[in-house]
Structure formats: C-alpha cells, structure tokens
Amino acid sequence: MGNPIIDYISQFIELTEDEAGIINKQNLFRQYRKNEVLLAEGSYAKDCYFIIKGCVRAYYIKDGEERNTDFFFENQTIRPVSYQTKQPSEYYLSCLEECVIAIGDEARNQKLVEQIPKLSALILKMSEELILQKQLEFDHFKNNNPEERYINLLETRPELLNRIPLYHLASYLGITQVSLSRIRGRILNS
Amino acid sequence: MGNPIIDYISQFIELTEDEAGIINKQNLFRQYRKNEVLLAEGSYAKDCYFIIKGCVRAYYIKDGEERNTDFFFENQTIRPVSYQTKQPSEYYLSCLEECVIAIGDEARNQKLVEQIPKLSALILKMSEELILQKQLEFDHFKNNNPEERYINLLETRPELLNRIPLYHLASYLGITQVSLSRIRGRILNS
DNA sequence: TTTGTTTATTAGCCTTTGTTAATATTTTCA
DNA sequence: TGAAAATATTAACAAAGGCTAATAAACAAA
Numbered sequence: 001m002g003n004p005i006i007d008y009i010s011q012f013i014e015l016t017e018d019e020a021g022i023i024n025k026q027n028l029f030r031q032y033r034k035n036e037v038l039l040a041e042g043s044y045a046k047d048c049y050f051i052i053k054g055c056v057r058a059y060y061i062k063d064g065e066e067r068n069t070d071f072f073f074e075n076q077t078i079r080p081v082s083y084q085t086k087q088p089s090e091y092y093l094s095c096l097e098e099c100v101i102a103i104g105d106e107a108r109n110q111k112l113v114e115q116i117p118k119l120s121a122l123i124l125k126m127s128e129e130l131i132l133q134k135q136l137e138f139d140h141f142k143n144n145n146p147e148e149r150y151i152n153l154l155e156t157r158p159e160l161l162n163r164i165p166l167y168h169l170a171s172y173l174g175i176t177q178v179s180l181s182r183i184r185g186r187i188l189n190s
Numbered sequence: 191m192g193n194p195i196i197d198y199i200s201q202f203i204e205l206t207e208d209e210a211g212i213i214n215k216q217n218l219f220r221q222y223r224k225n226e227v228l229l230a231e232g233s234y235a236k237d238c239y240f241i242i243k244g245c246v247r248a249y250y251i252k253d254g255e256e257r258n259t260d261f262f263f264e265n266q267t268i269r270p271v272s273y274q275t276k277q278p279s280e281y282y283l284s285c286l287e288e289c290v291i292a293i294g295d296e297a298r299n300q301k302l303v304e305q306i307p308k309l310s311a312l313i314l315k316m317s318e319e320l321i322l323q324k325q326l327e328f329d330h331f332k333n334n335n336p337e338e339r340y341i342n343l344l345e346t347r348p349e350l351l352n353r354i355p356l357y358h359l360a361s362y363l364g365i366t367q368v369s370l371s372r373i374r375g376r377i378l379n380s
Numbered sequence: 381t382t383t384g385t386t387t388a389t390t391a392g393c394c395t396t397t398g399t400t401a402a403t404a405t406t407t408t409c410a
Numbered sequence: 411t412g413a414a415a416a417t418a419t420t421a422a423c424a425a426a427g428g429c430t431a432a433t434a435a436a437c438a439a440a
Contacts, residue, residue, distance in 0.1 A: 060329070069332070081321075090326070091329075135259075138328045142259070142361075166418065174332040176398060176399080179398070182396085185420085335397095335426085355386080355387060356387075356388065369427050372427080384437105385436100387434100388433100397427085399422100401421090405416100406415100406417065409414090
C-alpha cells in the first residue's frame with residue numbers, strides 16, 4: 001500500500017523513512033464527485049492538490065462560455081496561481097471525472113517544507129520546468145494553425161483524446177467544437 | 191552614476207553597500223550593434239543578460255521564416271531557457287537596436303549568489319512571476335482573436351508599437367504582416 | 381537629393397474559422 | 411430497455427486569415 005505522493009516525490013528527490021513517514025501522516029485525501037468544483041473563479045485558493053485518481057479541468061468563463069486552459073490527471077500536482085499569489089483565482093478547477101485527490105493546505109504545506117527542507121528545492125525545480133513547458137506550449141500554439149495543434153495533441157498527449165470530450169478540447173485548442181469536428185473530418189479524408 | 195542593475199535589484203530586495211559593491215565589480219557590460227546575435231538556435235547559452243539600453247528580440251525559425259516570441263527592453267533580464275536547462279537553445283536572441291547589455295556568465299552568477307544568498311530568493315520570485323505572466327498571456331492569446339490581441343497590445347504594451355516594426359509584431363501576434371495591416375485598417379474605419 | 385533598403389498597405393483569390401441550427405450518435409440511468 | 415442528456419457531426423453562409431504580388435511610404439546612406 002504505497003503512498004502515491006511519496007512515489008511521486010521519490011522520482012525527484014530521495015526521502016528517508018522518517019521523511020516519508022512525515023508525508024504519510026500529513027496528507028489528507030478526499031473524494032470528489034464528477035463536476036464538483038475545487039476552486040471557483042474569484043475565490044482564494046487555500047489548498048494545493050495532488051491527483052490520485054481522476055481528472056481535473058481548469059477553465060474560466062469568457063462571454064458566458066467556458067474556456068479550458070488545462071487538464072490534469074493522475075500523479076499531477078496542481079498548485080493554483082491563486083495559492084501562490086494570494087489573489088482571487090482567475091479560473092475554476094473542477095472534476096471531469098470522479099476523483100481522489102490529496103489536499104495540502106497552506107499551514108500543512110509550510111510545516112512540511114520546514115520538516116523536509118529539500119522539498120523547497122523540488123518546488124523550485126518543478127516551477128522552472130513549468131515555465132519551460134509553458135513557454136514551449138505557447139510558442140507551439142502561436143506558430144501552428146488549429147489543425148497542426150490538434151495533430152500535435154494526438155501525438156503528444158493522446159490520453160487527452162480518450163478521456164476528455166472533444167467539445168472541451170476545442171476551447172483548449174483555441175477553436176470551436178464545430179471547427180474541431182471539421183478538422184477531424186478533413187484529416188480522415190486524406 | 192548609479193548602476194542600473196543595482197537599481198533594478200533594489201526594487202525587490204535591499205542591498206547593503208558591500209553587496210552593491212560586489213555586484214558593481216562583477217558585472218561586465220558590452221555594446222552590441224543592431225542585428226547582432228546574442229544567442230543562436232542550437233547553441234548553448236552561457237550567459238544571462240540585463241538590458242541597459244536597447245531592445246532584444248527572441249525568435250525562432252519555422253519553415254524558413256522568423257517567428258518572434260518575445261521582446262525585451264531596458265531594465266529587463268533575459269535568462270535563456272538554455273542557460274537553465276543546459277540544452278541547446280530553441281531560439282535566437284538578437285538586437286533590434288544598438289544595445290548596451292550587462293552579461294553574467296555562469297561562474298560569475300554562481301559566485302554572486304554565493305556571496306549574496308538572498309539573490310536566490312529573488313530569482314525564485316522572478317521565476318514565479320514569470321510563470322504567472324506567461325500563463326495569463328497564453329490564456330489571453332488562446333481566447334482572443336488576432337484583432338482583440340492587437341488591441342490588447344495597444345493597451346498593455348504601447349511601447350512595442352513605437353519601437354518594433356509591425357512585421358515583427360505580426361508573428362508575435364500569431365498572424366501575417368498582411369493580416370495585421372488589414373486589422374489596423376479595419377480598426378481605423380470604425 | 382537620389383538611390384536603395386526597409387517597412388507598410390492594398391488587392392485578388394482561396395481556405396479556414398465562426399455562427400447558428402439541425403441532426404446523428406453515444407452514454408447514462410431510471 | 412427506453413427516454414433523456416450529453417456528445418459529435420454536418421450544412422449553409424458570412425467574416426477573417428493565408429498567400430502572392432504589386433505598390434506606397436518612410437528611412438538611411440551615399
């Protein structure tokens with residue numbers, strides 16, 4: 001009965017027995033139903049998340065329409081911008097499927113980092129990787145048309161296609177459902 | 191004769207006389223001509239930059255065409271992804287104008303952080319802000335059409351319009367020069 | 381001031397996307 | 411199983427962008 005969080009962290013840094021014990025004790029797991037909201041636009045994120053099971057969608061609302069900006073799956077951490085900045089959140093986080101999620105609130109996280117200082121290096125490293133990845137994603141988005149972006153998604157994140165309805169992927173790709181459907185049709189007939 | 195780097199850093203953290211002295215001594219200024227390349231695609235970034243005067247353009251080449259991804263002005267730092275990752279650079283950095291730039295190579299930077307440990311907190315903070323800003327920019331880009339993006343640029347970074355030729359801005363906005371010109375025409379007649 | 385270079389606009393034509401609405405198809409669940 | 415809800419496709423038309431090429435305007439340098 002390994003703790004998935006400890007497995008995850010151990011990919012990056014080594015944990016002693018004691019440290020693993022500390023993490024084991026600290027974490028709080030919660031189950032969420034499909035469509036349950038973890039974080040609402042305008043509210044303050046008090047928690048970070050680590051997805052044990054399920055899938056979470058980040059989106060905000062523009063002109064009454066939901067615009068998806070990100071999808072998170074098993075073994076991914078979500079550290080909301082609002083958690084970091086202490087500003088009201090720009091976006092929603094909600095469950096696309098039934099989820100099991102480990103939650104760390106600020107007090108708990110802070111205590112954890114105090115007890116296991118090397119975690120802060122991990123957080124920095126993850127932040128840097130996130131910057132890099134965002135930059136690459138952004139460049140790719142800007143310099144490819146919707147069809148190329150869809151094909152890229154097929155190649156780099158095929159799991160998205162299986163688990164996420166196309167009408168959610170459309171806004172993630174910066175287009176409408178209808179246009180995505182046409183793109184798929186075009187690709188099939190070629 | 192203040193050192194602009196020290197002024198810049200002092201916005202975020204307080205420096206003692208000694209620390210300011212250390213920075214003053216360490217930095218190397220260099221002058222670049224227009225169109226001079228700071229970093230080429232495929233090469234390894236050995237340096238970080240701080241722009242004293244001038245303007246630097248980040249771009250890469252797709253299908254033989256330059257695609258601009260960023261523009262940097264006075265009092266901005268450039269910490270190339272390649273510097274961080276030790277991988278060959280994905281993009282070029284070159285001067286849009288004649289520039290004066292402070293250069294810090296890795297050995298010098300490392301020594302600086304050792305001598306002034308609180309600099310590492312500053313770097314982390316700047317990294318976090320960069321993530322946030324990139325995310326917001328990306329979301330905006332995805333959820334607005336080219337015309338809206340151009341208008342947004344007018345409102346949020348008017349200095350770009352003054353100092354950077356439109357045909358460079360076009361690819362930054364994810365469109366062609368021709369299309370940008372039409373958008374400008376459309377806005378004028380309305 | 382003239383010439384060449386860089387930068388910006390315009391036109392014509394074709395492709396793609398947005399929009400709205402109708403219609404399939406699939407999934408859910410009572 | 412059957413009805414409702416959720417998801418996906420298709421059609422028709424207007425608006426916008428890509429492409430190529432021509433032209434105009436601004437700037438720089440001799």
